[in-house]
Amino acid sequence: MAKKYLVYMAQVHTNFRKAELESLADLHNITSIDFDKYDDNSPFLLVELENDKQAIDWIKRSILTRAIYEYWGEGQDLESLHKNIQSQPSFGHYKTLYQNDTFKFDFETYRGASKMNRIKQIESFAYLNFQGKISLKSPQQVYTVIEEYQPISDNLSSTVPIKMYFGRLVQHGDRVAVEKYDLKKRPYKGTTSFEAELSLVSANIAQVKPGTIMYDPFAGTGSFLCAGGHYGAIVIGSDIDGRMIRGKGASQNIATNFKYYKESSRFLDVLTMDFTHNSLRSNLAIDTILCDPPYGIRESIKVLGAKDPERFAGKENVEIDGEKAFLRRDYIPTKKPYALDSLLDDVLQYASERLPIGGRLAFWMPTANDENVETIVPLHANLELKYNCVQEFNKWSRRLLVYINRGPDYHGETNSGLSRTANFRDRYFNNFN
Ligand SMILES: C[S@@+](CC[C@H](N)C(=O)[O-])C[C@H]1O[C@@H](n2cnc3c(N)ncnc32)[C@H](O)[C@@H]1O
Known part of the structure; x- marks a missing residue:
């Protein structure tokens, strides 16, 4: 059964991004991606894939992608994010699947910076009832909150996100290669x-x-x-x-x-x-x-x-x-x-x-x-x-x-x-x- 994944791209060289993602999908014979949903103006793309292996194969050499996440939900704010996560059909399954794994929480922000208390935010996910130990150095699972902001003007960024996504990190893109070959x-x-x-x-x-x-x-x-x-x-x-x-x-x-x-x-x-x-x-x-x-x-x-x-x-x-x-x-x-x-x-x-x-x-x-x-x-x-x-x-x-x-x-x-x-x-x- 297909699963939902969230692709979080770098908002650079947007004229090349879709071609890169399409070419890498084609390289691995991944045909389930609906590229009609791709938008040059957004760093996010929600896709359906068979499993984590496909997501890893697809994204591990992408230069213009930051990461791909198993999609757990999204919302306009923290409250609606939690509601949305718990309403997803896969919620019960995901919750138990990784329950005993070591884990940590991570935050990504796009076009803004949060003033929210991160500890409090993490605590608000208590209903996930993870039993594994927290490991900041080498966790088995990384759960990520991605916040999208709308800047107030060219020089003034907002501190209140307009959208929040939550997911389990599956694979980072290969942006480290840009440093390596600098x-x-x-x-x-x-x-x-x-x-x-x-x-x-x-x-x-x-x-x-x-x-x-x-x-x-x-x-x-x-x-x-x-x-x-x-x-x-x-x-x-x-x-x-x-x-x-x-x-x-x-x-x-x-x-x-x-x-x-x-x-x-x-x-x-x-x-x-x-x-x-x-x-x-x-x-x-x-x-x-x-x-x-x-x-x-x-x-x-x-x-x-x-x-x-x-x-x-x-x-x-x-x-x-x-x-x-x-x-x-x-x-x-x-x-x-x-x-x-x-x-x-x-x-x-x-x-x-x-x-x-x-x-x-x-x-x-x-x-x-x-x-x-x-x-x-x-x-x-x-x-x-x-x-x-x-x-x-x-x-x-x-x-x-x-x-x-x-x-x-x-x-x-x-x-x-x-x-x-x-x-x-x-x-x-x-x-x-
Ligand atoms: C734009 S540069 C390529 C630069 C290269 N990508 C790099 O990383 O330095 C074009 C190259 O084509 C070479 N060149 C020009 N005419 C050529 C030809 N007829 N056959 C082979 N190379 C040629 C030039 O010497 C030059 O090094």
Whole structure:
């Protein structure tokens, strides 16, 4: 029989929250959740699940969820909360089920702070008649009162809750990972490093799975590789810029980051490679692609090749000390500029060829916030565009695009070859005026 659970989410990155919860539910084949009840403006979501195991599986790696509780009831104030708890059909069952377990009470507040006497509040739950000992350090059960407040104004918070929930804690989300992977503490990072919270969320929406291979073709300092490693994937990265791959010496590179997180076993390798001249063998099973392609802002978009083929003609045969120059380890190949639209088309095509059916491609794409310019998202006939989650800045936004490989029978819309993002770089450097 289905049970009620209360999800208490962080009120941050709300454009990404539902996608994260849906993706994690899908990852664990949980189909009973009615996402129509989800509201970006509220941190609460009441759902039905089969049991605690489902709740644990679903929420334990969620970055944007604080916790999930077995739902015992709710009310406008303490009195109505108690009445509601005792009127729930599962009340008698729940009360006896955990009666002899050690326990403690906890309080969570949303948009306010209580002035109520917490001891008195706890005592008002005496009718639950718990027989177990109180344990503040390692209780078997944590009962939580969650209070929601309505601030009086922008600067004035209220001390009287508008709503109270009561539940038994089943599972915390994974917000501690945001601290763990905080860029401030990371040994190797650079100007292109992607913040911890949204890189972890991206990996969740991309459904990065333990024991599978995740590839970041524009790895830079390896932010998404770290996120993939956190979820147990075996990660591989590449970047055209060898300096990124080599890092800042033996103690500051992508591998040392994995050592720092004690996740070295998940780091397969990184290589210096132009994505458009991809040398990963074609039967290497890549389960997920997660990346932040170059936008031409902090780094240039370049591919192998001569900018001016006429001037380069004949130089491919240059020899140094009797050896072809391009075969020497110190050879730096010529590079030429490339359009972001073409690169994104290449990424979609690569994903359609390399991902398994159902595998996900997720990448970030910048867009200007011009009201009169339509944002055109790249599309490929084999890929279903599943999510388009926007993070707004002042004059521009970036969006996480998530695609599922549906294979050649999908026949989706395509816009390959179209100019979609061409003016972003110029608009950025002209301050979007
Ligand atoms: C936005 S950055 C990615 C940053 C990365 N997520 C990190 O954590 O540092 C894009 C990267 O793409 C690389 N890049 C540009 N053109 C490339 C190409 N043709 N093939 C592979 N990498 C390329 C750049 O050198 C840069 O490191």
